[in-house]
Amino acid sequence: MGTSRMFHIFVALGSAFMILLIIIYWDDVGASHLYLYTPVSPGPKVPHPPPQPRPHTTRTPSFLSDIDAFVNQFLEPGTGEPTDTVPVDSSSNQSEKSEERYIPRREWKIHLTPVAAELRERQEKRRRLLQELCANDSVVFPGKNRSFDDIPNKELDHLIVDDRHGIIYCYVPKVACSNWKRIMIVLSESLQQEGAPQRDPLAIPRDLVHNTSMHFTFNKFWKRYGKFAKHLMKVKLKKYTKFLFVRDPFVRLISAYRNKFEMRNEDFYRRFAQVMLRRYANQPTPPASVDEAFTLGVQPSFSHFIQYLLDPQTEKDMPFNEHWRQVYRLCHPCQIQYDFVGHLETAEEDAEHLLRLLRVDNVVEFPTSQRNLTASSWETDWFSTVPIQARRELYKLYEPDFRLFGYDRPESLLNE
Template identity: 60%
Template sequence: MQEKVACTNWKRVMIVLSQNLKAPDGAPYLDPLDIPLTMIHNSTLHKTFNKLWMRFGRYSRPLMHHKLKNYTKFLFVRDPFVRLISAFRDKFVKPDEYFYNMYGSVMLRRYANISEPPDSVKEAFAEGIRLSFTHFIKYLLDPQTEEEKPFNEHWQQMYRLCHPCQIEYDFIGKLETLDEDTEHLLKILGLDNYIHFPPGYENRTALDWEQEWFANISVADRRKLYRLYETDFRLFEYDKPETLLDE
């Protein structure tokens, strides 16, 4: 599932549809909003290609090809720059120990001139040490970043994460029109009378926040960032952010 594009709610819906996860009373969850967040993001509960490979070995590839040919395949996308803002807000503005240890402390050392960042995000926040959006953008633009390891899925380019040129998706929706698109998709799947997609949340990162978030990013870096995500802008028909790039 595409991270930062209503992924949590789609996981909720999939859990309800699978009926594999049981509530405390022993019955399958019927309402997506009843499912605890700890279960939604517990990777051990979800079927992935890696698990398919572990179970079926060399037979997993033809099985996956069969699924790709016969199952309904859908993808939800989001304005690439807004998705980056959302990823930063979710993983670095809030205290997230994993993302601090894996990425935040690295960014603080490289771009904030902090040679020895605190050992934990709790300590860092207590000392007033916060990663800035500027540091995050410098990390994305630094060639050293991907030389060391691929982008994390929360900021990986959508075309590289979901391979729309290799997979013939039956439906591509957008987060900006999430309510209408999910309603239409559930009708296509014949599930509109069985389940309702959870409503969008008020704290969703808005498109009109771009100007504020990119205020401290140089125009040169904005243009580099656009080139880094240009394929996503073009492939999924998002307007080029001219006001950010032409200042």
């Protein structure tokens, strides 16, 4: 009788443990990518306030709290780093191929010198500004005071997760996001080249860089984890290093216009340019294709583009496209406490600083390019055809991004 009872107890415990394993081992692609058994690089040490004493209460442990506790025992708080690193199985053929094919570049550079005080202070200032503006009412915008639980799943599609290194990147189009996506593909080892992970960011084709299947984003959690999705998001937000890159909002708009409407892009021509031509350019029947439009010299002007952004009908038809949607709507900086805020204007210094904090600067370098880079000094010329009142309305539309990320109000454009 006693033996039978013990047997049933062991069966029950084994079943419970297997359920925990299924949930915790969230990467179901293959055993080589299991999070708990893959050494990860810790993020920057962010100081935490001393814990406040709480009144003693009796609470029945929940299933989710047990999962959280199970995860926490493997992680050092605030780093995403295993407390006991599990040796990598050297018998893996794929791992051996990877080591044979790749010698880390600039390995001599990793962590040999301390990060400059100026760079540390820059990050502290940017993080503090976000915290202060999110905590008071000096900046008001839709969704500012909602909780993370209230963010719709479709609005979490810009948060890319790398479980191998404990990183979450919120990508902002027109802010070097192509190259940062390349970095994330290299780090996550989601692209194989002749049996080994692709190590060169610039060797990744552009069509793969923006292929959603190459990136595991928060909005995919629901399909994979069901009712546990939001809880697992919170666990990762707590443990992983979170970063984003931003740029001057008006310059970002210029860049978006140049890229999508001054170059031949059939999709953007049909979805947006034709609408602008009909509404604002006195073109009731615009050319049917982008090639025909370019041949005839018919395209929406930058002023038409600004009119489109300010037109109330635009957002009634559909939300802003990601290339001109405000950063606060893409990355939710008042719900997610970012550990690192990079600026495109200081991209090289910030990228090097970030990769060192992530401890991957011996694995990958950030690819820099000056090709077709939109300069801040061009603002005056580009906005010369935009009426002063429209400029002021546009500033109100993007004011949260200006203030949250420390960009000065463009007085010369708004007070002529």
